[in-house]
Amino acid sequence: MFDLAWKNMWQHKLRTILTLIGIAVGLELVILLTAILDFTERSMDDELAKYSGAGQFFVTSKPLSGSSGQEFPPINNTLREDDADRIVVAVRDRVDESRTTPVLFRELAGPPFPNAPSEALAVGLHHDKVRAFVGDEARLDPDGYPAGDARLEHGLPEFSGPEAKEVILGDVAAGVFDDPNVGSQITVAGQMLLVVGRIRGEDEFDRVASNPILMPLRTAQEIFQQPASVSALLVTARQPGAVSQLAEEIRAQVSDVAVITEAEIAQSLNDALGGQRTFFNIINWTVYAVAAIVVAIVMIMAVAERTREIGTLRAIGASQALVLGTIVAEAVIIGLLGGLISIPVAFLLDSLVGFGLREVVEVASLAQVVLLATFLSGAAAFLPAWRATKITPVEALRYE
Amino acid sequence: MSSMVEGTDLWKIYKLDEVEVPALRGVTLALDRGDFMALTGPSGCGKSTLLHLLGCLDKPTRGNVRFEGQDVSRLGDRKLTQIRAEAVGFIFQTFHLLPALTVRDNVVLQLRLAGIGRSERSRMAEEALGTVGLEHRLRHRPQQLSGGERQRVAIARAIAKKPKLLLADEPTGNLDSKMGAEVAEILKRLHRDGQTILMVTHDPGLASQAASVVKLRDGLIDGAKPSP
Ligand SMILES: Nc1ncnc2c1ncn2[C@@H]1O[C@H](COP(=O)(O)OP(=O)(O)OP(=O)(O)O)[C@@H](O)[C@H]1O
Ligand SMILES: [Mg+2]
Secondary structure (H helix, E strand, O other), X not given: OHHHHHHHHHHHHHHHHHHHHHHHHHHHHHHHHHHHHHHHHHHHHHHHHHHHHHOEEEEEEOOOOOOOOOOOOOOOOOEEHHHHHHHHHHOXXXXXXXXXXXXXXXXXXXXXXXXXXXXXXXXXXXXXXXXXXXXXXXXXXXXXXXXXXXXXHOOOOOOOXXXXXXXXXXXXXHHHOOOOOOOOEXXXXXXXXXXXXXXXXXXXXXXXXXXXXXXXXXXXXXXOOOXXXXXXEEEEEOXXXXXXXXHHHHHHHOOOEEEEOHHHHHHHHHHHHHHHHHHHHHHHHHHHHHHHHXXXXXXXXXXXXXXXXXXXXXXXXXXXXXXXXXXXXXXXXXXXXXXXXXXHHHHHHHHHHOOOHHHHXXXXXXXXXXXXXXXXXXXXXXXXXXXXXXXOHHHHHHOO | OOEEEEEEEEEEEEEEOOEEEEEEEEXXXXXXXXXXXXXXXXXXXXXXXXXXXXXXXXXXXXXXXXXXXXXXXXXXXXXXXXXXXXXXXXXXXXXXXXXXXXXXXXXXXXXXXXXXXXXXXXXXXXXXXXXXXXXXXXXOOHHHOOHHHHHHHHHHHHHHOOOOEEEEEOOOOOOOXXXXXXXXXXXXXXXXXXXXXXXXXXXXXXHOOOOEEEEXXXXXXXXXXXXX
């Protein structure tokens, strides 16, 4: 069945090749979109889990009334620095002060696609509280150091003082600055800064440690010309389980602030992501539908032009089931090949746009695309295949 | 001696829109085992139609077909297909080879449909192609062969499975006289070896080679009266 289908398929080489390319090009889009969605979901989940695991949350000013949704982290909010200090004093006995710091965010390079994290996010914080922001899993990035450098043996780098003109770069952020080695200078908002460390997260989904350009708070306030304010206060509870209680207390004691915990933000992120998921799925299913229709059309043509051959087959003893099976098998092969070809096509396209598919793509998603394409293509062939079984040998043999 | 295949009072009426076209009007005909019968008659008299009924390719509107004693005229598609696959070999005027397959695979496919085991197929296909003198063309495609060669492939395809009944519808109709003579020679040889053959032809020369000749006219055996 498959051998005959395979041979029939190559009776029209050009048409078959064009069909395969058409299907592959469509599916390649599905692969990219699925990878983007998977990546966004996983990195968000990772980030949220990190905050909740560590008992962390942000306190910032109330969003202006009417502004919808809350970002996480709150990179576009502002909070007066003295308000931040007052809050720390108010709940001092229940917070881990070594991991509680006002932070000033400034997005230097936006997200590569919607709902993704910024590629480069300047983060000003107390110069001795780098861990408060990047978490315990962050480590040195060997790419930023000469091979075998002794500094790689040590822990995270530190800033030399509260006003040091220094930065520590996450690996993704470093990419935005052409991968400067530790010891070289970069320019941020017109200010030359010394790279004193390069870090990266535990894996490629760990965006907290990948995307920041960390610098002392004073330095950030100076170069971004925001002297007495910050974006938010990053608070670490002494007991990770007590976050919601502590959040309640801050809301009660300090008026006009918003407390953004992981739990609340997970909801709004999921809402945002839900829209994206729906949109991407519409595109994906459209691609699948078009691919199935293309297969159906091609098979209808194949059946029409093979009427005589099918009649001959029936005359010499091929059953209806065999005729049906051969047509469906041909479509299944087309779907399978189209799906398989779409994988290298996706990587080829990815190498042109540099999205980084290799790092984020999941084998399960690729398998799903190939299997679904194979299945849908076989299903799409049922109508033409069924029509083929209705061809009677006598009729087919009459027309010469 | 029992008949190989036997049609009794066969009617075939085609409906074209509302008009009924009777192609056969009560034909009774028996073909004995080992016979080589030629069916002749003017164009449109129902020769192909009769051949198709006797070969289980189609069902009569009225009447019976008995194949080796079994009434096949009311069998379902699956059973008829199986009889065609195993017991009937067809040769058509326009060859009807599958263009996607090589000469050898065309024959092998027919053997597969006939239920011949995988290990036997190649040997039997090559043997049949040897019988028609095409052992040197196994890997060719039908499109790469001359008309005479194609018809010989079709004959090899039809006889490879050693069918009980060999049907040929104008086997030389698309061939020049030299190639036609070759095909006739092959059919005669098969007949000598005991093959039962029913052949439709216009060509009196070819018909005269057969052991018996039946003439059709207007859907009836020449001289017979239509059944009521
Ligand atoms: N599927 C069909 N629908 C309608 N009429 C048909 C059909 N098949 C055959 N006929 C008619 O039945 C009659 C007999 O046809 P058949 O093909 O058996 O003739 P034939 O003797 O083989 O002729 P030829 O020598 O030209 O091949 C013709 O009049 C033909 O038009
Ligand atoms: Mg005819």
